[in-house]
Amino acid sequence: MHLLLRSTILGAVVIATIAGLPDVSAAQDPPCCLRDGLRIAVQYRVEAIDHRRFTATDLWNAIEPYLAAPGIHTEDLARSVGGRPIRAVTFGAGPTSVLLWSQMHGDESTATMALADLIRFFAEGSQDPLQQRLAEHLTITMVPMLNPDGAQRFARENALGIDLNRDARRLVTPEARALKALRDRLEADFGFNLHDQGVRRTAGPTGLQVAIALLAPAADEEKSYGPARTRARLVTATxxxxxxxxxxxxxxxWDDSFEPRAFGDLMQQWGTSTVLIESGGLPDDPEKQDLRTLNVVALLTAFDAIASGRYETADPEVYEQLPFNLGVEYDLLLAGGQIVSGDYDPITADIALVYDDPVAGREIRVEAVGDLNRAEAMDTLDITGLYVHPEPGATTTSQGVPGIRLGHRAAFTVRRGVSPESEMAYEFRE
Ligand SMILES: [Zn+2]
Structure with a gap:
């Protein structure tokens, strides 16, 4: 496909900045931990995990070398429904308790990769002033991959088909019970609820694709700001x-409607100041490795701000002014083109397309054809004045009418004229 879309162009700039270490002069040194976080994310990356789909065995094998380090404590909390271990890794001996859990939805692994990198940093970074500062002030307990059975299938729910983030009230699953028991034992001061969201989300109605969505979840229907949520909002703003x-x-x-079955909301109610971090998408990040880096930066920033107390001076408006996380139906809208249908006169019809793998931008499929004036898409390409030529195999021959086949892989060219020999502008073919 020969397309240069807005998000891709902008994305290339963003990725270049993440991939290299930014040259930040001392005069404009940002507060911890952008520069340090980017460096640590590269230096302590657990290289054995380099793909967003991995199992509990892959994870624990990859981080096993770091679990024996002094100052790192590992504990078996429970067994999942499928008999897989659910483990907590603890670092630090400070008075403030911080609890993190990732991948309670089995197909949301970005933060698990970041936690693996942080565990390696805690294990090997004892010469690093930031590591020392965190060890002194915080006790950080991490539960990477709360739902190992879901991770095995790369599916959201646990082995009983239950969404663990709707089991915070009933606690019928061993996974949810393990998390609740851990929170109660630690009486955690701060909590980090780590997820991935769909990649078809924009920052506000006209915004870019969302990389990270944040929320200080409500603790009640009134969405009131008690002490726990107030602290959480300040950390989120930081x-x-x-x-x-x-x-x-x-x-x-993220939408802050109260959800009485969800862990973020109930943690807040139980007195643990909880922040939700949702990893979304970045252009050209098919395995979410740049998002993994952003998670390391976000978590180190939060840890440092909690350890120093700096979060207390954050401006809550930085959080309040963030645009809303909005869902979008399609990946790509081809607007205003003329579809060439055999012997019929060309018809004006928009074409909406979705990727079967929207994270990687692979396997594009036709979802809708017609007047899609109100359709929302991540990217829109105006092809007014151009002609869409379906490939022979892409026509609806079963109906006897040539055209674009709904639900099938995109297979057409966009040309400058009605003639199939005219100059090609774009090609859609997998
Ligand atoms: Zn989730």
Missing amino acids: IAEVLNQQVPGRLAR
Whole structure:
């Protein structure tokens, strides 16, 4: 496909900044931990995990060398329904307790990769002043991959088909019970609820694709700001301030309606100041490795701000002013073209397309054809004045009418004229 879309062009700039270590002079040194976080994410990356789909065995094998380090404590919390271990890894001996859990939805692995990198940093970074500071002030307990059975299938729910993030109230699953028991034992001061969201989300109605969505979840229907949620919002604002420098325009605020079955909301109610971090998408990040880096930056920033107490001076408006996280139906809208249908006169029809693998932008399929004036898509390409030529195999021959086949892989060219010999502008073919 020969397309240069807005998000791709902008994305290339963003990725270049993440991939290299930014040259930040001392005079404009941002507060911890943008520069340090980017460095640590590269230096302590657990290389054995380099793909967003991995199992519990892959994870624990990859981080096993670091679990024996002094100052790292590993504990078996419970067994999943499928008999897989659920483990907590603890670092630090400070008075403030921080609890993190990732991948309670089995197909949401970005933060698990970041936690693996942080575990390696905690294990090997004892010469690093940031590591020392965190060890002194915080006790950080991480549960990477709360739902190992879901991860095995790369599916959202646990082995009983239950969404663990709707089991915070009933606690019928061993996974949810393990998390609740751990929170109660630690009486955690701060919590980080780590997820991935769909990649078809924009930061506000006209914004870019959301890289990270943040939320200080409500603790009640009134969405009141008691002490726990107030602290959580300040931590969230601290994270937003730092990430905004790295991925400007790509942060959003998640809907804060109270959900009485969800862990984020109930943790807040139980007195643990909880922040939700949702990893979305970045252009040209098919395995979410740049998002993994952003998670390391976000979490180190939060840890440092909690350890120093700096979060207390954050401006909550930085969080409140984030655009809303908005869902979008399609990946690509081809607007205003003329579809050439055999012997019929060309008809004006928009074409909406979706990727079967929207994270990687692979396997594009036709979802709708017609007047799609109100359709929302991540990218829109105006092809007014151009002609869409379906490939012979892509026509609806079963109906006897040539055209674009709904639900099938995109297979057509966009040309400058009605003639199939005219100059090609774009090609859609997998
Ligand atoms: Zn989730």
